[in-house]
Amino acid sequence: MDKTVIDTALVSACETRIVNAWPAPTTLVVDQWVVRFANGYSGRANSASSLREDGDMDETTLAFVEGLYRQAGLPPRIRFTPLVAESARRRFAERGYRIETASFGMVAELDPNLHPPAPGMLTTAQAEDAWIDGVCAHQTGAKRNREHLAAIVSGVRVPAAFATLLHEGRPAAYAMSVAERGMAEIGAVIVDEALRGKGLGKQMMLGLMGWAAAQGCSQAYLQVDQSNGLAFEMYKRLGFRTVYAYETRILDT
Template identity: 95%
Template sequence: MDKPVVDMALVSACETRIVNAWPAPTTLVVDQWVVRFANGYSGRANSASSLREGGDMDEATLAFVEERYREAGLPPRIRFTPLVAQDARRRFAERGYRIETASFGMIADLDPNLHPPAPGMLTTAQAEDAWIDGVCAHQTGNKRNREHLAAIVSGVRVPAAFATLLHEGRPAAYAMSVAERGMAEIGAVIVDEALRGKGLGKQMMAGLMGWAAAQGCTQAYLQVDQSNGLAFEMYKRLGFRTVYAYETRMLDT
């Protein structure tokens, strides 16, 4: 069976915007790669990504990138998106880059008439302390570090909504959306574990899709872990379709 054709222009449009939607405190541009450092908070913000189709690195460039991560006390990571050349994928894998996580990139079309603002959703243009504290309180491991999360979200320089959804008057869910050139990323979706199953995640997503449509965006995009079947099915019901799959690979050192 033939593999489905991937819309490389659409993948590139998402991948270039992701850099601005989830900005690492330190970023290097190495040829067509963006190499990001964010104190280990997330794999996406601490990895090298190709911004154009056919991404590759020769041995000297790859060694240069790996050394920068080691100097920062981080394992080298490369995101194997469709923009990375097949030969490069093979060589990186043979070098020892193993799969750390696998994700889908998904996109939905927006219509301001179909995506109104959500009742009970409060948004701010900057990430306030209460939002950062709320997100970290429901995370584990490195993602509980509020200083490292604050360093990322404080770097957003395009229109953004940091959203808190209230349930019975109390914060129940958190998420953010960033709008850039007609597309909006939705991410950092967190629902209080004690309140799951009440449709709050769907309500939050629908509200941020409405916010994005009000910003003039015609598409929303997101990334979801391939193992998170419940979230994946929810996003499909909201109109998101899978555009590409990718792996974040890490080199053990």
């Protein structure tokens, strides 16, 4: 995407809310950067992100941030969003940060009349044990760690819906949404692999869009891996548009 046509105000609105929607157990603010630590569970919660346009980081600050991650036993990560200054991008690249993942930030407009609550979707205001266990059961690698997921979701302090979608009376999909100041993130969308292709992901998304609209939100936003073409196309059909692209870069040391 051409940075000159990116709505950086909207990018900033999403990025600042993401910190609260997916809270890391330890969060530091270093200049205009938020530096997050979550035991290695998810790149987003274990990386540094600029919260302001043209966010820069000089050599001294970068070395300090890298030291914080190494002290925590984690590799340094930087999220290359449109809020990062070109000078900082060059500095990170020259230092050897490689692309770990690439994602899109997407936004959809909400209308209570078009997004009613979904039948078969159960929600709780806090992440209960059954929800955490269900999410972990359908994950792989580090994301199967129940303790680390619980440490993140238990830190949500703004209105939230932890959703379970039933299919033939049994849990078939999981997701969450967090509403803050007129915008709601939708994330952690997981569908039982044995039940994919039945439209359950779409049903879950519509249900949480309805929940967000009922909270008074006018927009929903999400992040999707650029390699996940099926999810990306589904989100587009649901009215989400790509607002920005970003990379998460990692330093192998």
